[in-house]
Every structure is written in C-alpha cells, then in structure tokens.
Amino acid sequence: MDIGRFNLLTVMRETDISYILTDGKEEIFLHKKEALKAYETGDTLQVFLYVDNRGRTTASTKIPFIAMDEAAFLQVVSVNFEFGIFLNNNLVKDLLLSKDDLPFNLDQWPKPQDMLFVQLREKKGTLFAKFIGRKQIGSYFAEKVLLESGKQYQAYVQYLLDDGLICFTPNGDEIFIHVNNTRRKYRLGEEVHPRILKQNESSEYVGSLIEQKETMIKSDADIILDYLDNHEGVMRFTDKSDPVEIQAAFKMSKSAFKRALGSLYKSGHVELNPENTRKIKS
Numbered sequence: 001m002d003i004g005r006f007n008l009l010t011v012m013r014e015t016d017i018s019y020i021l022t023d024g025k026e027e028i029f030l031h032k033k034e035a036l037k038a039y040e041t042g043d044t045l046q047v048f049l050y051v052d053n054r055g056r057t058t059a060s061t062k063i064p065f066i067a068m069d070e071a072a073f074l075q076v077v078s079v080n081f082e083f084g085i086f087l088n089n090n091l092v093k094d095l096l097l098s099k100d101d102l103p104f105n106l107d108q109w110p111k112p113q114d115m116l117f118v119q120l121r122e123k124k125g126t127l128f129a130k131f132i133g134r135k136q137i138g139s140y141f142a143e144k145v146l147l148e149s150g151k152q153y154q155a156y157v158q159y160l161l162d163d164g165l166i167c168f169t170p171n172g173d174e175i176f177i178h179v180n181n182t183r184r185k186y187r188l189g190e191e192v193h194p195r196i197l198k199q200n201e202s203s204e205y206v207g208s209l210i211e212q213k214e215t216m217i218k219s220d221a222d223i224i225l226d227y228l229d230n231h232e233g234v235m236r237f238t239d240k241s242d243p244v245e246i247q248a249a250f251k252m253s254k255s256a257f258k259r260a261l262g263s264l265y266k267s268g269h270v271e272l273n274p275e276n277t278r279k280i281k282s
Contacts, residue, residue, distance in 0.1 A: 001026055002068070003068075004068035004120055006046050006049075007046070007047060007049055007059075009044070010022055010023075010045075011042060011044075011045065017031060017032055018030055018031050019035065019039055021045065021047065021059055028047075028049065028059045029058055030059040030061070031058075034060050045061070047059040048091070051127055052092070052093055064089045064091050065090050066089060069120065069121075071118060071119040071120075072117065072140070074087040074088060074089060074095065074116060075087065076088075076111065076112050076116065079109060079110070079112065081099070081109075083098070084096055084099040084100075084102060085097050085102065085109065085110055087118065095118075095127065095128065097118060097130070097131075102188070107187065108187050109187060110188045110189035114187070114188070114189030114190055115156045116131075116156070117131075117156070117168060118131060134158070134159060134166060134174070137174070138172045138174065140172060141172030143171070144172060144173055147173055149197065149199075151196055152195045153169050153193065153194065153207075154169060155173075155191075155193070155194055156168060156189055156191055156192070158188065163178060163179055164176060164181070165186055165192075167194060174205065175207040176204060177194055180256075182210065183210055183251050184251060194208060195208050210256075217260055220250075220252055220256050221263050221264050223251075224257070224260055224264060225269065225279065227249070228278075228279040229279070234278045237257075237276075238272060238274070239257075239262075239272070261277065
C-alpha cells in the first residue's frame with residue numbers, strides 16, 4: 001500500500017467504530033466518521049492513505065488538496081515554534097512543514113490564514129510538506145492570464161530575498177517586488193496586492209507595494225515628520241544623505257525621500273541645512 005496516494009481496497013470486515021480494509025496482504029483502519037456511507041463486506045473503495053497522530057497508516061475517503069508529489073497553495077492552520085507550521089490538506093491530520101525549512105527569524109514565519117505553495121513528500125513512513133524550487137512553481141499551473149501593467153493583483157509572499165520579495169498569484173504568476181517598492185517588513189505566506197510595474201525579459205513581473213508617487217508623497221512626508229518629532233525636531237538626514245542609510249531609517253528609496261522632503265520644505269514644515277534638517281515649529 002502506498003501512503004500519500006489513493007489505493008483501491010476491499011472491505012474485509014466491520015467493527016463498532018470502523019471498517020477494516022485490505023489489499024489481500026495488509027489490513028487498514030477506516031473510521032466510520034470517515035465513511036461516505038455504510039459499506040458491506042466485499043465492497044471495493046478508493047481511499048487515501050495517511051499516517052495518523054499515533055503513527056498508524058489510516059484510510060480516508062476525503063480527497064486531499066495534494067497527494068504525493070503534487071503541489072498547491074495550502075492554508076496555514078497553526079504555528080508551533082518547536083516543530084514548524086501545520087497546513088490544511090483537507091484531512092483529519094494537518095500537514096507539517098518543518099521548522100528546518102523556515103527562516104531563522106521567527107518574525108518571518110507565516111501566521112494562520114497565510115498561504116504557502118508546497119509539495120507533499122514522504123520519508124520513513126511519514127508525510128510532510130516541502131517547499132519546491134522557485135522556478136518549478138509555474139509548471140503546476142496550466143493556464144495563465146496576462147497581468148496588466150498598472151493593475152493590482154492578489155498574491156502571496158513565497159520567498160524573502162535581501163533585495164526584495166518573490167510573490168506568486170493564485171494562478172502561478174511570479175511577481176518580484178524590490179525592497180525600494182515596500183514600506184515595511186513582510187512574512188512568508190502573507191497575502192499582498194502588488195501593482196504591476198512591468199514584465200521583464202524572462203516573462204516575470206515586477207511589482208510595487210507602495211501607492212502611486214503622488215499619493216505616497218504625503219504618507220512619506222508623515223513618516224519623516226514622525227521621525228523628526230521623535231528626535232527633538234532635528235535629523236542628520238538631508239537630500240545628500242546616503243541611499244542605504246535612508247532606506248534603513250525610513251524604509252524608502254532616496255528618490256521617494258527627496259520628493260517627500262521637498263514637499264515638506266515647500267509647505268513650510270522644515271528648513272533644509274547642509275548638515276541637517278529641522279522641523280519648523282508651527
């Protein structure tokens with residue numbers, strides 16, 4: 001019998017709480033709560049085999065979201081920092097994704113309701129979830145719809161890189177979001193709605209998680225004002241500051257910082273000096 005797959009088995013006998021199924025050699029337990037109807041001895045059933053919480057191979061009439069070597073987006077059910085995260089595979093027992101496959105930084109771990117694209121694997125009689133390669137994800141989707149520039153799409157964060165995020169839409173379209181096009185930290189599996197900027201030579205999309213420049217100027221200016229309020233109205237940052245330091249302090253690109261700073265200067269909120277920026281008291 002193959003765990004993680006569908007098996008064609010015969011009802012051997014009935015007990016008070018279960019049906020005992022067999023392939024002619026081994027016997028498998030099917031709880032009556034898992035039965036679709038009452039069965040007779042000799043009936044043939046197609047059931048999915050998995051390992052229950054006691055380590056026993058068990059049959060289920062439910063259809064899992066993924067069987068062996070299949071892959072799909074699964075929803076996070078719970079988080080256990082000792083073992084990893086548990087995913088809903090439409091069975092009584094949730095599917096474990098080991099902590100060994102998750103970031104060292106716990107803030108980057110998924111939370112319940114987040115979605116991860118995983119494959120079902122088996123090792124030493126145990127079923128578990130496993131990430132697959134970034135370039136493999138698209139191959140699991142037969143049909144794709146062209147994403148339009150300027151429009152927003154639902155997507156899930158699947159990879160956290162030093163220079164940005166790799167997200168995938170529910171249809172398997174890859175969207176790269178550079179760190180300059182974000183305004184905060186994100187976690188694996190988090191749902192986002194990036195706006196498409198362009199499609200590159202590799203047919204992968206580039207997106208942004210910040211609003212249009214005109215809309216963002218005010219929110220970026222508010223970030224700068226909050227920083228000034230928390231530093232007694234003066235900061236060492238100017239329009240000549242290093243882009244890396246600006247990104248670290250304000251989570252925005254230098255060009256966005258300069259636009260917001262210019263807006264504050266024109267509205268009379270700050271004075272610009274060669275060595276610092278000061279907030280003008282109202």
